[in-house]
Amino acid sequence: MYSYEKHFDVVIVGSGVIGCSIAYYLAKESKGKLKVGVIDRTTIGEEASSGAAGMLAAQIEAESQGSFLELAIASRNCFPLLSQELKELSGVDIEYMKSGICSVAFNARQETELKNRMQEQKKIGLESVWLSKEEVLKKFPFLSPDLYGGFFVPEDGQVSSSRLTLAFSEAAKKLGVEFFEEENFEQIPLKEPRLNFIETNLSKFSAEKFVIAAGAWTGHLFNGLVPVNPIKGQILIFQMSPGWIQKNQWNTPIYLGEIENPQQIGCYAVPKKDGHLIVGATAVDRGFDKSEDKEATEFMSEYICKVFPEISHFPFKGFWAGLRPKSPDGKPVMGLVPGYKNIYAASGHFRNGILLSPITGKIFADIFLKNSKEPEAFSPQRFFQSKAIA
Numbered sequence: 001m002y003s004y005e006k007h008f009d010v011v012i013v014g015s016g017v018i019g020c021s022i023a024y025y026l027a028k029e030s031k032g033k034l035k036v037g038v039i040d041r042t043t044i045g046e047e048a049s050s051g052a053a054g055m056l057a058a059q060i061e062a063e064s065q066g067s068f069l070e071l072a073i074a075s076r077n078c079f080p081l082l083s084q085e086l087k088e089l090s091g092v093d094i095e096y097m098k099s100g101i102c103s104v105a106f107n108a109r110q111e112t113e114l115k116n117r118m119q120e121q122k123k124i125g126l127e128s129v130w131l132s133k134e135e136v137l138k139k140f141p142f143l144s145p146d147l148y149g150g151f152f153v154p155e156d157g158q159v160s161s162s163r164l165t166l167a168f169s170e171a172a173k174k175l176g177v178e179f180f181e182e183e184n185f186e187q188i189p190l191k192e193p194r195l196n197f198i199e200t201n202l203s204k205f206s207a208e209k210f211v212i213a214a215g216a217w218t219g220h221l222f223n224g225l226v227p228v229n230p231i232k233g234q235i236l237i238f239q240m241s242p243g244w245i246q247k248n249q250w251n252t253p254i255y256l257g258e259i260e261n262p263q264q265i266g267c268y269a270v271p272k273k274d275g276h277l278i279v280g281a282t283a284v285d286r287g288f289d290k291s292e293d294k295e296a297t298e299f300m301s302e303y304i305c306k307v308f309p310e311i312s313h314f315p316f317k318g319f320w321a322g323l324r325p326k327s328p329d330g331k332p333v334m335g336l337v338p339g340y341k342n343i344y345a346a347s348g349h350f351r352n353g354i355l356l357s358p359i360t361g362k363i364f365a366d367i368f369l370k371n372s373k374e375p376e377a378f379s380p381q382r383f384f385q386s387k388a389i390a
C-alpha cells in the first residue's frame, strides 16, 4: 500500500547539484509546462554537493584542450547571469565570485607543467597570466617564500556549493517542481526497455522519462550497467579571524601542489565568504565510506602549515568527506542509457560537478524540449561500444 502515487513528465532521481540544476532548467525552459518531480533518499543537497570547495576551476584544472575544456568554459560562463537569476527567484545568494584561481609551483617540474598548460590554453585564446615568485608573494603574502611562481586564471572563480544547490532547488520549486525527500529505493528495474515507474519505501512514481542523477550511487542503482562509482574526497576546515580577513582581503582559491602520499592529495586552499578556509583534498577509492581518514588529516595539516604557515594559528573546525561520482574516463555521463527508451543518466561529474551543473541542466533541457542530441563525448554510449545492445 503506497502513501501516494504520482505521475510526472520527468522524474529525476537525486537532489544533488546535478539533479536540482536539471529540474530548474527543465521547469524554466518549458515555462512550467513539463511536470517535474525530484526524489531523494536523503534530503536536498545532502551528499557531495553539500561541502564541496565550490571552485569554478574550468581552466586551472584542464590538463588538455578538447571537449571537456569547452564544456567547462561554457558552464563557467553561465555563472554571472545565473547568480542574479537564482537570487531573484529563490532569494538565495550563491556567493559567486569571479575571483580568479591561482596554481602555485613549488618545484621546477610543476613550473614547467603549469607553463605548458598555460601556453596550450593561450593557443585557443583563453586568458591567463604567469606570476613570478615576487608577484605571487605580493598577491598572497601569507604563503611560504619557497615557491617558483604561479599560473593565474582571472576568469575562474568560486561559489558556495551548498547555496548553489539550495538556490537551484528553491528556484525549481517556485517554477512548480515537486521534491520528495527521504524516499528510498535500491535499484532501477532494468528488465524492460521502457521504465514505467519507480517504487520507493513510501510511494510510486510513474513518468514518461527518468533521469538518474544519483551521484556516486549511480553505478549501484544501475547494478553496474552505467559505470559511475565513488571516489572519496576529504577536506579540512579552518576558521579565519575577522581581523585576518580584513587585513588580507583574500578571495582567490590557490592550488598548492601535490602531497606525495598514497591518498593522492592535490592540496588547495579556498577562502569562503562565511570565514571558513577549506583545505583539500584526498582522492581515494574507499567505497561508500565517508569516515575521517586520520592519516590524511595529519598529512594535509602538516603540508598546509609548511606552505601556508599562518594557518597554524587558525582554529581547526573539523573535517568533511564527500563521494565524487567518477566514470572510467573521469568525464560526465549524460544522456539516454543504451538499450532503454526512457532512462537517462546524468552523473560522473567527478571533481567538477559544481562547475558543470548549469551546462548539465541546459543540456537536458535541450534534449527534452528541443530534441537535441546528447553531446557525443559525454554520452553513456561510449561505455557500451563493445556490448551488444538490443
Ligand SMILES: Cc1cc2nc3c(=O)[nH]c(=O)nc-3n(C[C@H](O)[C@H](O)[C@H](O)COP(=O)(O)OP(=O)(O)OC[C@H]3O[C@@H](n4cnc5c(N)ncnc54)[C@H](O)[C@@H]3O)c2cc1C
Binding pocket: 013, 014, 015, 016, 017, 018, 019, 039, 040, 041, 042, 043, 044, 045, 046, 047, 048, 049, 050, 051, 052, 053, 054, 055, 056, 057, 183, 184, 185, 186, 213, 214, 215, 216, 217, 221, 232, 233, 234, 235, 280, 281, 321, 322, 323, 324, 325, 346, 347, 348, 349, 350, 351, 352, 353, 354, 355, 356
Ligand atoms: C572534497 C570535494 C571537493 C570538491 N570540490 C569541488 C569544487 O571545488 N568544484 C566542483 O565543481 N566540484 C567539486 N567537487 C565535486 C562535486 O562535489 C561533485 O561533482 C558534485 O557534487 C556531484 O553532484 P551530484 O548531484 O552528481 O551528486 P550528489 O551531490 O552526491 O547527489 C546525489 C544525490 O543522489 C541521491 N541518491 C543516491 N542514491 C539514491 C537513491 N537510491 N534514491 C534516491 N536518491 C538517491 C543522494 O542522496 C544525493 O542527494 C568536490 C567534491 C568533493 C568530495
